[in-house]
Amino acid sequence: MNNLKYLTKKDLEEVRKQTEYTNRYYKDRWEYLSEFIEEIKKMDSIEKTLELGPFRTPLIVGGDIMDITDSNLNYYPIKIGDFFKLNAKEVPYPFEDKKYDLIIASQVLEHCGIYGEQKQIFEEFKRISKKAIISLPYEWNAPSERDHHMITKSVINNWFNNYQPTSEIIKGEKTKRILLTYDFE
Secondary structure, three states: OOOEEEEOOOHHHHOOOOOOHHHHOOOHHHHHHHHHHHHHHHHOOOOEEEEOOOOOOEEEEEEEEEEEEOOOOOHHHOOOOOEEEEOOOOOOOOOOOOEEEEEEEEEOOOHHHOOOOHHHHHHHHHHHHHHHEEEEEEEEOOOOOOOOOOOOOOHHHHHHOOOOOOOEEEEEEOOOOOEEEEOOO
């Protein structure tokens, strides 16, 4: 167990009140986000975190954030650490090796390119962090949404250079998601 503080259901409700879009976007996501948080809570020795591209609601209070835009900073319902305006596809990142105990990528890596850019991003995760927790849409039949369409274990293995997760959880029926944890120590 770690001593991190986390986003709460009340915090998420504040985000939902911001706009009609955020209300729709986060309407049914607390169950999923709370599952994600519960997996992080199980991890030992986690103090310094970096979250990649949270949309108006980071999961870790006081954690560092990396995003392609700073346009959502004023909307975060919780205090954050340092903010880095960086494009995840532009590697190497300006962080020293193993700076972070954990990198969090919640439903974001599928948006980082359709030509395998995830490979170089994952290699950077391995360089700058001791662990990662990543969620992705899983086996969605959504041809009109290329970045969400049919992410399978084969695609994941390709993106992550066949690096095997320490745990894997598949949730949902109609819209499945996969939650993967990796240990890079």
